[in-house]
Amino acid sequence: MKSELEVGHEAVTDAEQRAADASTRSRVARSILQHGPSTANELARRLGLTPAAVRRHLNVLESIGQVISREQRVYGQRGRGRPAKVFTLTDEGRGEFYQAYDQLAISALDYLQQVAGPDAVEAFAARVTESVTQRFHELEPEYSTSAEALVEALTAEGFVASLQPVASGVQLCQYHCPVAHVAAEFPQLCEAETRAFAQLLGSHVQRLATIAHGDGVCTTHVPRPVAAAMHPQHSERGR
Numbered sequence: 001m002k003s004e005l006e007v008g009h010e011a012v013t014d015a016e017q018r019a020a021d022a023s024t025r026s027r028v029a030r031s032i033l034q035h036g037p038s039t040a041n042e043l044a045r046r047l048g049l050t051p052a053a054v055r056r057h058l059n060v061l062e063s064i065g066q067v068i069s070r071e072q073r074v075y076g077q078r079g080r081g082r083p084a085k086v087f088t089l090t091d092e093g094r095g096e097f098y099q100a101y102d103q104l105a106i107s108a109l110d111y112l113q114q115v116a117g118p119d120a121v122e123a124f125a126a127r128v129t130e131s132v133t134q135r136f137h138e139l140e141p142e143y144s145t146s147a148e149a150l151v152e153a154l155t156a157e158g159f160v161a162s163l164q165p166v167a168s169g170v171q172l173c174q175y176h177c178p179v180a181h182v183a184a185e186f187p188q189l190c191e192a193e194t195r196a197f198a199q200l201l202g203s204h205v206q207r208l209a210t211i212a213h214g215d216g217v218c219t220t221h222v223p224r225p226v227a228a229a230m231h232p233q234h235s236e237r238g239r
Contacts, residue, residue, distance in 0.1 A: 021057070021060075024047075024049070024053075024057055025057045025060060025061055027047055028043055028047065028054060028057045028058065028061065029061060029066060029067070029089060029093055029096065029097075030097070031043055031046050031047060032067065032087060032088065032089050032093075033089055033093075033094065033097060033176055034160065034176070035160060035175075036088075036160040036162070036175025036176060036217075037086045037087065037088040037175055037216070037217070038086065038087055039084045039085065039086055039087070040054045040055045040058060040084075040085070040087070041084070043058075043087075058087055061087075061093065062087075065090055065092050065093075066089065066090055066092055066093030066096065067087045067088060067089055067090060067093055068087070068088055068090055068216070069085045069086065069087050069088075070085070070086055070088070071083040071084075071085065071086070088175075088216045088217075091180070091181075091211075091214060094180060094181075094211075095181065102179075102181035102182055105179070105182045106181070106182055106185050106186070109121055109124070109182065109185070109186050110185075112124065118188075121186060121188050122188050122192070124188075125186070125188040125189045125191070125192035125193075126192045126195075126196075128179070128189060128192065128193075129192050129193055129195075129196040131157055132150075132153050132154060132157050132159075132193075132196065133153075133196055133200065135152075135153035135156050135157060136149055136150055136153040136200050138153075139152050139153055139156075146200060146201050146202070147163055147170060147172065147201060147222055148163065150172065150197065150200055150201065151163055151172065154174060158176065158178050159174045159175075159176055159177060159178070159218075160174065160175040160176040161173060161174045161175070162175070166221070168221070168223055168224060169221065169222050169223040169224040170221075170222050171208070171219050171220065171221055171222070172197070172205075172219070172220040172221075172222055173217050173218070173219055174211070174217065174218035174219075174220075175217055176211075177210075177211040177212065177218055179212075180210075180211040180212045181212075183210070183211075183212035184212040184213070187212070189212075190207065190210050190212055190218075194207045194220065197220055197222075201222055203222055203223060203225070204223065205220050205221060205222050205223075206220065206221045206223075207219070207220050207221075208220065208221055
């Protein structure tokens, strides 16, 4: 039989291991939060862990509903073997990081709407986009397209963005939204952001999905530019 000292030592060791595992799971989740949907190999490289260890923690996070997985999309010719799994935080997973701050922001906006009206909330939403707009204008000269500059500006402001080509143009994807829970209560934030995108890109963009509405990624369609000769206004001017 084990002595009381040995039993006590094992209990302490188990508690320490559980605490270490919880800390590592938090690091895994935070890495997905900061970098967007990730494979186990990508997470392992970023965190200095083995892919097997990362998968073990991902399995736990998936079992408690904080991450979901899907097959990685491959553009171009696919190599041999099964596609890698990509892991994304769920709304519950993101809530672990922002719940207290989100509730405070929601309460503040609710109060602003009560005392100053809905126009004040819309004005505030437009104000929120100014940091991205300012960053965009600083970066635009360094990039060949406005869309690329916008991606870099969004990522610098914490939205973790990328461009995905589609037949009709490109899709602007945002894998993280720092204000997702607040935007779920006040969609004016998403609407103001979409208007800012349209203005910065000089294009009629269309929001297809948002994290605030429960989607895994905020997706905005940016259509391919229409040639000037095909533009109705151009034709009318030529008459």
